[in-house]
Amino acid sequence: MRIVGITACPTGIAHTYITKQKIVEAAKECGFPCHIETQGTIGVEDELTAQQIAEADVVILAVDVKISGENRFAGKPIVRCRTEDVMRNTVGFLKKIEAKLNSRK
Amino acid sequence: MKMNFKEIKRHVMTGISFMVPVVVGAGLCQALGVILGGPNIADQTGTFIYFIYKAGNMAMGTMIIPVIAAAIAYSIADRPGIAPGLVVGLVSAEVKAGFLGGILGAFFVGWLVNLMKKHIKLPKTMQGLMPILIIPFFASLISGVVMFTVLGVPIAAFMKAFTDFIASLSSGSKFVYGAVMSAGSAFDFGGPVNKTVSLYTTGMLADGILQPKACHMVACMIPPMGVLVAWALSKIFHKPIWTNDEKENLKACGPMGICMITECVIPLAMNDLWRVVVSSVIGGSIAGGLCMMWDVQSPVAHGGWFVIPSFTHADKFVIALVLGSLIMGTVLFLLKRRLSEEQVINGSDYDPNENQEAADVNIEF
Numbered sequence: 001m002r003i004v005g006i007t008a009c010p011t012g013i014a015h016t017y018i019t020k021q022k023i024v025e026a027a028k029e030c031g032f033p034c035h036i037e038t039q040g041t042i043g044v045e046d047e048l049t050a051q052q053i054a055e056a057d058v059v060i061l062a063v064d065v066k067i068s069g070e071n072r073f074a075g076k077p078i079v080r081c082r083t084e085d086v087m088r089n090t091v092g093f094l095k096k097i098e099a100k101l102n103s104r105k
Numbered sequence: 106m107k108m109n110f111k112e113i114k115r116h117v118m119t120g121i122s123f124m125v126p127v128v129v130g131a132g133l134c135q136a137l138g139v140i141l142g143g144p145n146i147a148d149q150t151g152t153f154i155y156f157i158y159k160a161g162n163m164a165m166g167t168m169i170i171p172v173i174a175a176a177i178a179y180s181i182a183d184r185p186g187i188a189p190g191l192v193v194g195l196v197s198a199e200v201k202a203g204f205l206g207g208i209l210g211a212f213f214v215g216w217l218v219n220l221m222k223k224h225i226k227l228p229k230t231m232q233g234l235m236p237i238l239i240i241p242f243f244a245s246l247i248s249g250v251v252m253f254t255v256l257g258v259p260i261a262a263f264m265k266a267f268t269d270f271i272a273s274l275s276s277g278s279k280f281v282y283g284a285v286m287s288a289g290s291a292f293d294f295g296g297p298v299n300k301t302v303s304l305y306t307t308g309m310l311a312d313g314i315l316q317p318k319a320c321h322m323v324a325c326m327i328p329p330m331g332v333l334v335a336w337a338l339s340k341i342f343h344k345p346i347w348t349n350d351e352k353e354n355l356k357a358c359g360p361m362g363i364c365m366i367t368e369c370v371i372p373l374a375m376n377d378l379w380r381v382v383v384s385s386v387i388g389g390s391i392a393g394g395l396c397m398m399w400d401v402q403s404p405v406a407h408g409g410w411f412v413i414p415s416f417t418h419a420d421k422f423v424i425a426l427v428l429g430s431l432i433m434g435t436v437l438f439l440l441k442r443r444l445s446e447e448q449v450i451n452g453s454d455y456d457p458n459e460n461q462e463a464a465d466v467n468i469e470f
Contacts, residue, residue, distance in 0.1 A: 092463030
């Protein structure tokens with residue numbers, strides 16, 4: 001399962017990056033290629049490329065606030081959640097996503 | 106337009122995230138002016154320091170409510186929400202409906218703009234007029250007038266009653282008020298409860314009531330300091346309470362605590378939830394109560410140790426901060442279990458993957 005995603009929290013200085021780190025680490029553990037863009041107070045960092053998005057099987061939007069550029073993911077399966085949903089048991093969270101994607105195929 | 110609590114919260118949080126940099130930037134300029142120029146800075150027109158002060162003062166006085174209103178309207182209705190959002194925010198400030206009026210007005214604007222987008226049908230050739238003329242003009246006109254005539258009046262009355270109530274509190278009730286607020290700030294280290302208090306205190310700040318923010322700040326700065334105090338005590342009394350992993354986290358708590366990034370305590374709290382939360386709430390609420398009782402005022406919304414000089418009664422703030430940190434550290438040290446050598450190396454027996462259910466997944470295809 002190839003993952004792309006965006007993280008963004010209200011203050012945009014801490015949870016945004018903790019969440020990203022959690023997803024990246026968990027994805028590595030599961031062997032999922034993964035690219036996460038952060039939209040913190042500083043602005044967009046590690047912006048997703050069109051190719052990364054095109055190749056992805058699922059989009060994870062772990063966001064507590066409005067984000068920019070959501071239209072890039074049109075037609076993709078999107079998981080919308082809060083940053084805190086991802087932070088608790090990230091591996092289990094990714095596994096659940098994988099199971100749901102597979103059951104759909 | 107149906108909206109559940111989660112969505113409402115997301116819109117308000119978007120508003121806050123846009124507003125905070127304005128409050129910090131403008132608030133610090135204003136505070137710097139007062140520090141350098143003294144209390145009469147507002148009369149020293151034309152001096153260099155006056156310019157610093159005035160730039161911040163103008164933005165603090167007029168921009169904060171329009172910015173949060175515009176950002177909330179933007180969150181609900183995308184770009185067309187911004188212009189009428191600014192208008193409704195300015196009107197809210199003008200009729201003294203303040204921050205609360207700005208937020209409610211912004212929801213009205215968002216709803217109105219979405220309604221217009223949906224129901225006004227123009228021929229294709231004229232569709233360019235929608236975002237450039239029709240929506241900005243009619244949404245601003247309607248929401249501005251509604252705020253002046255209908256929405257603003259009861260909110261303004263409520264705000265005045267509330268402000269009077271705070272001013273009338275005796276010092277005992279002030280302590281309780283500050284303590285309750287700060288208990289919320291110290292409860293979940295930057296989580297939803299903390300953010301709710303942050304929202305409330307920033308709103309008060311925008312309306313010129315500066316004490317609540319000081320209570321919130323002291324309670325955000327205590328947890329990182331408190332865990333360090335507990336670490337120091339564990340060294341002094343040779344009672345190992347932190348695992349090696351946690352000690353790595355503790356290193357980050359120093360600099361992050363100085364900057365008021367209370368989130369650095371989360372990993373420590375996750376390992377030992379109730380002990381950390383209980384000690385944090387005790388230390389935070391006592392310090393917050395003292396700040397409110399001593400009338401400490403913070404003109405800025407964020408910034409940690411660096412902005413303490415801009416406070417009114419900064420000395421008392423420092424006393425409350427130190428006292429709260431010592432109390433939290435001591436309580437935490439006493440509550441914490443003594444760890445064996447193995448536990449220090451391998452971590453306490455906690456495994457987040459076993460104990461915690463992953464959140465529900467909902468995929469939109």
